Amino acid sequence: MATVHKINEDLVKERQKCTFNVQELTYLLDGGEEVTKERREFENILRNVKELQDEVPEVYLSHKERYENAVRKTCILQNVRNDFEKKREVLSPRNIFRAGYAVIKDVSPFFLHNGMFVPTIIGQGTPEQQAEWLPKAKAMAIIGTYAQTELGHGTFIRGLETTATYDAKTEEFILNSPKVTSYKWWPGGLGTTVNHCITVAQLYINGKKYGIHPFIVQIRDLETHKPLPGIKVGEIGPKMGFATANNGFLGFQNFRIPRKNMLMKNAQVLKDGTFVKGMNEKLTYGTMVMVRVNIVSDSAFHTAMAATIAVRYAAVRHQSQLKAKEPEVQIIDYLTQQHKLFIAIATSHAFSNTYTWLYQAYLKVVEDLGKQKQDHLPELHALSCCLKATSSRDAGVIVEQCRLACGGHGYMASSNLPIIYGYTTAAITYEGEHTVLLLQTARYLMKAWMSALEGKVLAPSVAYLVDWLKSDKQRWQNTPEVIVKGFQHVAAGKIKDAFDAIQKHVKAGKDYEDAWNLASVQLIKASEAHSRAILCDGYLRETVRTSSSVSPSLAKVLNHLVQLYIVYWTLETAGDLLVYSNIGKDDIAVLKEKYEELLALIRPNAVGLVDAFDISDEILQSTLGSYDGRVYERLMEEAMKSPLNKEPVNQSFHKYLKPFIKKAKL
Numbered sequence: 011m012a013t014v015h016k017i018n019e020d021l022v023k024e025r026q027k028c029t030f031n032v033q034e035l036t037y038l039l040d041g042g043e044e045v046t047k048e049r050r051e052f053e054n055i056l057r058n059v060k061e062l063q064d065e066v067p068e069v070y071l072s073h074k075e076r077y078e079n080a081v082r083k084t085c086i087l088q089n090v091r092n093d094f095e096k097k098r099e100v101l102s103p104r105n106i107f108r109a110g111y112a113v114i115k116d117v118s119p120f121f122l123h124n125g126m127f128v129p130t131i132i133g134q135g136t137p138e139q140q141a142e143w144l145p146k147a148k149a150m151a152i153i154g155t156y157a158q159t160e161l162g163h164g165t166f167i168r169g170l171e172t173t174a175t176y177d178a179k180t181e182e183f184i185l186n187s188p189k190v191t192s193y194k195w196w197p198g199g200l201g202t203t204v205n206h207c208i209t210v211a212q213l214y215i216n217g218k219k220y221g222i223h224p225f226i227v228q229i230r231d232l233e234t235h236k237p238l239p240g241i242k243v244g245e246i247g248p249k250m251g252f253a254t255a256n257n258g259f260l261g262f263q264n265f266r267i268p269r270k271n272m273l274m275k276n277a278q279v280l281k282d283g284t285f286v287k288g289m290n291e292k293l294t295y296g297t298m299v300m301v302r303v304n305i306v307s308d309s310a311f312h313t314a315m316a317a318t319i320a321v322r323y324a325a326v327r328h329q330s331q332l333k334a335k336e337p338e339v340q341i342i343d344y345l346t347q348q349h350k351l352f353i354a355i356a357t358s359h360a361f362s363n364t365y366t367w368l369y370q371a372y373l374k375v376v377e378d379l380g381k382q383k384q385d386h387l388p389e390l391h392a393l394s395c396c397l398k399a400t401s402s403r404d405a406g407v408i409v410e411q412c413r414l415a416c417g418g419h420g421y422m423a424s425s426n427l428p429i430i431y432g433y434t435t436a437a438i439t440y441e442g443e444h445t446v447l448l449l450q451t452a453r454y455l456m457k458a459w460m461s462a463l464e465g466k467v468l469a470p471s472v473a474y475l476v477d478w479l480k481s482d483k484q485r486w487q488n489t490p491e492v493i494v495k496g497f498q499h500v501a502a503g504k505i506k507d508a509f510d511a512i513q514k515h516v517k518a519g520k521d522y523e524d525a526w527n528l529a530s531v532q533l534i535k536a537s538e539a540h541s542r543a544i545l546c547d548g549y550l551r552e553t554v555r556t557s558s559s560v561s562p563s564l565a566k567v568l569n570h571l572v573q574l575y576i577v578y579w580t581l582e583t584a585g586d587l588l589v590y591s592n593i594g595k596d597d598i599a600v601l602k603e604k605y606e607e608l609l610a611l612i613r614p615n616a617v618g619l620v621d622a623f624d625i626s627d628e629i630l631q632s633t634l635g636s637y638d639g640r641v642y643e644r645l646m647e648e649a650m651k652s653p654l655n656k657e658p659v660n661q662s663f664h665k666y667l668k669p670f671i672k673k674a675k676l
């Protein structure tokens with residue numbers, strides 16, 4: 011029977027102080043009581059699978075052992091998941107995703123299978139192709155990944171070099187990687203796990219290039235798992251994080267696949283080699299849009315994990331005295347600590363709220379595309395790019411801030427903060443590099459600005475540009491609504507400045523492309539300001555909407571959090587607001603006080619707020635962040651698992667140290 015430990019007294023007191031019902035907030039964050047119950051049920055099943063408990067902590071395993079252990083556990087997880095899903099229709103696939111963290115400490119080598127391989131078959135395959143591949147993929151009779159990036163090109167996908175040349179005689183495509191730079195590089199699970207992949211390649215028919223298209227390719231024998239003839243595949247080696255993601259490389263040499271393996275929901279190649287264009291060639295990029303939307307939700311979760319660890323630790327940790335002769339204080343009582351941590355909680359809420367509406371917008375576009383309507387696609391692309399970029403970047407900063415807030419112990423692997431940082435920061439690069447995605451949004455913003463100048467009706471997310479052009483800047487008030495308008499004014503002002511900068515360079519004789527490059531620092535700033543305005547506006551709206559359906563005590567706390575988020579970003583971007591809005595120095599002084607008041611208001615609820623994220627100890631995997639707060643005991647218990655502590659004297663003493671010391675004595 012597992013030993014039940016006493017909960018740390020500070021945490022007991024913190025929980026008694028809480029002014030709202032923690033469970034009510036958990037249900038709200040999960041999307042309903044039923045979803046929470048389902049999540050807990052699934053996590054509970056996993057908790058009781060003995061084979062999923064690691065005897066030796068993963069960090070002490072070799073690269074190879076770590077991978078093998080991850081595959082072993084992922085297979086068990088998948089079986090448990092299949093059994094669970096056989097009994098019911100799962101309410102929230104994200105519940106299943108989240109539970110995965112309890113099993114694989116780092117990233118699962120199967121992640122790309124469910125994350126991109128299956129969605130690409132759904133998003134890019136015809137009904138016939140779906141009928142052929144989906145049942146096998148869903149049952150994991152075939153395991154796949156998404157192989158797009160190459161050694162030479164990740165961002166500029168029109169420049170990919172892998173070729174798929176159609177041979178009408180045999181009705182096949184011949185895949186080739188002409189140069190070392192054409193090798194696929196990065197796909198998760200590709201190294202040694204998957205037997206299939208979606209390969210994105212340049213299509214050639216009769217010597218003519220038709221751009222990049224997705225192909226479904228079997229790369230390994232299903233029985234022996236050996237690479238098929240014509241395939242060169244392997245693992246790319248250790249990285250900053252993602253230790254168990256099994257990222258791989260892949261090259262093709264005259265590798266033939268049947269015509270039906272080109273995913274043809276959009277463009278098609280007919281038997282005789284006729285190319286049929288799709289409604290919009292950018293629909294080929296559809297899986298990336300979906301994943302970018304999901305990254306906003308991942309960022310919310312990663313931020314919640316880090317906040318939970320750092321807030322609980324800050325409640326348990328005592329260090330220094332505020333006043334002489336008084337006991338050492340809980341570090342959470344230092345205002346600077348609250349400044350580091352409470353924004354982490356609010357940021358997670360901001361991203362969850364944003365994901366809620368962004369995901370609905372994504373579903374609407376998918377539904378419209380089914381009816382051959384694509385009016386909202388450009389807006390969704392622009393939103394998903396800048397919100398992916400901003401949420402992953404902010405999450406990276408917040409996770410690092412939480413690590414710093416834990417002092418030296420935050421640097422321990424057993425705090426789990428280094429691993430969380432590893433996968434949070436990776437998201438800033440993957441699925442579209444940060445700057446590149448901001449520039450995609452900027453492209454949309456420049457067009458929107460032009461339309462605003464022409465008096466056209468704009469899409470809702472940029473409609474503020476029209477308002478800004480029409481009205482004088484409104485009188486400043488320190489209310490959330492007016493501050494959000496202020497963020498919109500900053501965005502509009504920066505968009506105008508970037509636009510004018512491009513025009514200036516063009517007038518001076520530059521090509522538009524060069525002018526774009528010369529203005530690109532301003533363009534990314536405009537895009538960032540637009541993201542912040544969208545995040546604050548959406549978060550405020552969602553909070554107002556939900557506040558009417560929750561208890562008054564919870565509504566109050568949610569209101570404190572959204573205000574904190576908005577005031578925090580006002581103070582962070584005060585310089586911009588002074589330039590582009592009517593805010594005055596005195597308003598900023600008042601907001602500084604307001605910010606301190608908000609920290610004080612949130613303080614009694616800090617532990618309750620992170621408890622409401624309801625992240626189990628198995629998922630957190632942190633000595634510093636566990637629910638019971640046994641920080642020091644856990645740190646010691648984990649240290650004792652070090653193989654170096656298994657013997658009183660390490661052999662290196664006899665081999666090297668002893669002779670070395672002896673020599674030094676002479």
Ligand SMILES: CCCCCCCC/C=C\C/C=C/C(=O)SCCNC(=O)CCNC(=O)[C@H](O)C(C)(C)COP(=O)(O)OP(=O)(O)OC[C@H]1O[C@@H](n2cnc3c(N)ncnc32)[C@H](O)[C@@H]1OP(=O)(O)O
Binds near residue numbers: 115117121165433454
């Ligand atoms: C324990 C678990 C922990 C969690 C772990 C998670 C693990 C997950 C890990 C990793 C998964 C990672 C996977 C990947 O990274 S897959 C590879 C992703 N690669 C990219 O994202 C590449 C980025 N590049 C691009 O998307 C494009 O090259 C581009 C958009 C930057 C440029 O494309 P290009 O064709 O050159 O277009 P233009 O710039 O010329 O624009 C033309 C036109 O097209 C519009 N447009 C571009 N993209 C889209 C789109 N997706 N949808 C709709 N429209 C699009 C663009 O706006 C332009 O429009 P215009 O201005 O009106 O002309």
Ligand SMILES: Cc1cc2nc3c(=O)[nH]c(=O)nc-3n(C[C@H](O)[C@H](O)[C@H](O)COP(=O)(O)OP(=O)(O)OC[C@H]3O[C@@H](n4cnc5c(N)ncnc54)[C@H](O)[C@@H]3O)c2cc1C
Binds near residue numbers: 157162446
């Ligand atoms: C952990 C991880 C997992 C991944 N998983 C997968 C996967 O499963 N499948 C897959 O296909 N890929 C995967 N990738 C690859 C990933 O999608 C690419 O690394 C990413 O899209 C960035 O491309 P890049 O590496 O070519 O960067 P580059 O484009 O070479 O970026 C280098 C620098 O150049 C700048 N730059 C590039 N183009 C421009 C421009 N037009 N304007 C201004 N600046 C520019 C960038 O801002 C950046 O600072 C993964 C990557 C990582 C790190």
